[in-house]
Amino acid sequence: DAGVTQSPTHLIKTRGQHVTLRCSPISGHKSVSWYQQVLGQGPQFIFQYYEKEERGRGNFPDRFSARQFPNYSSELNVNALLLGDSALYLCASSVTTGGDEKLFFGSGTQLSVL
Amino acid sequence: AQSVTQPDIHITVSEGASLELRCNYSYGATPYLFWYVQSPGQGLQLLLKYFSGDTLVQGIKGFEAEFKRSQSSFNLRKPSVHWSDAAEYFCAVARTGANNLFFGTGTRLTVIP
Numbered sequence: 294d295a296g297v298t299q300s301p302t303h304l305i306k307t308r309g310q311h312v313t314l315r316c317s318p319i320s321g322h323k324s325v326s327w328y329q330q331v332l333g334q335g336p337q338f339i340f341q342y343y344e345k346e347e348r349g350r351g352n353f354p355d356r357f358s359a360r361q362f363p364n365y366s367s368e369l370n371v372n373a374l375l376l377g378d379s380a381l382y383l384c385a386s387s388v389t390t391g392g393d394e395k396l397f398f399g400s401g402t403q404l405s406v407l
Numbered sequence: 408a409q410s411v412t413q414p415d416i417h418i419t420v421s422e423g424a425s426l427e428l429r430c431n432y433s434y435g436a437t438p439y440l441f442w443y444v445q446s447p448g449q450g451l452q453l454l455l456k457y458f459s460g461d462t463l464v465q466g467i468k469g470f471e472a473e474f475k476r477s478q479s480s481f482n483l484r485k486p487s488v489h490w491s492d493a494a495e496y497f498c499a500v501a502r503t504g505a506n507n508l509f510f511g512t513g514t515r516l517t518v519i520p
Contacts, residue, residue, distance in 0.1 A: 297450070326506055335411075335497050335510030336451070349507045383450060387506055394505040398450035 297399035314369040318386030325367040328383040379406045411511035419517040428483040430498030438500040440481045445495045493518045
């Protein structure tokens with residue numbers, strides 16, 4: 294079975310540009326979450342989407358937005374990129390079975406902002 | 408405010424030695440607690456989690472963790488480390504469920520022959 298897939302794996306942008314990161318969840322998973330992991334830090338929660346609705350949002354500026362499509366894939370958009378947005382962006386999909394939610398992470402998109 | 412502290416940035420152990428990685432949390436109530444492992448170029452993999460019940464939790468790859476409410480700790484242990492255990496380890500908390508995780512800064516484990 295395919296795991297959580299993210300594209301692209303690496304990306305280089307310049308300050309002020311816009312970026313779109315993509316995530317395909319594991320088949321059957323209806324929830325997708327996004328995390329930002331700055332070098333040397335733990336991941337930080339950005340968004341969770343479930344059935345195309347935003348379920349949670351972390352402490353990130355409005356430059357960050359996301360959406361989930363009918364096939365449950367998701368996009369993370371970041372506008373007006375700053376140097377500090379350079380990070381590994383992780384997507385995770387989850388499924389709840391018998392009240393137990395399980396989270397599965399992709400390998401991430403490494404974004405470098407120059 | 409919630410916080411997760413992993414006081415050890417980097418730990419080096421010999422292969423076959425025992426391991427304990429420390430995690431302390433600050434939370435309004437008993438949170439859901441997790442340990443994840445991240446190998447270079449890989450995503451995060453769940454080792455184990457604690458929601459309620461038995462405070463000693465068994466996970467994958469021979470890892471276990473013990474929840475101690477009085478110490479606000481959830482330390483990860485392994486009796487005998489293998490070279491393949493070299494990775495970054497993250498402790499995390501959540502209010503409910505397994506999502507909207509709040510991670511610590513991680514502990515990098517190096518295993519020497």
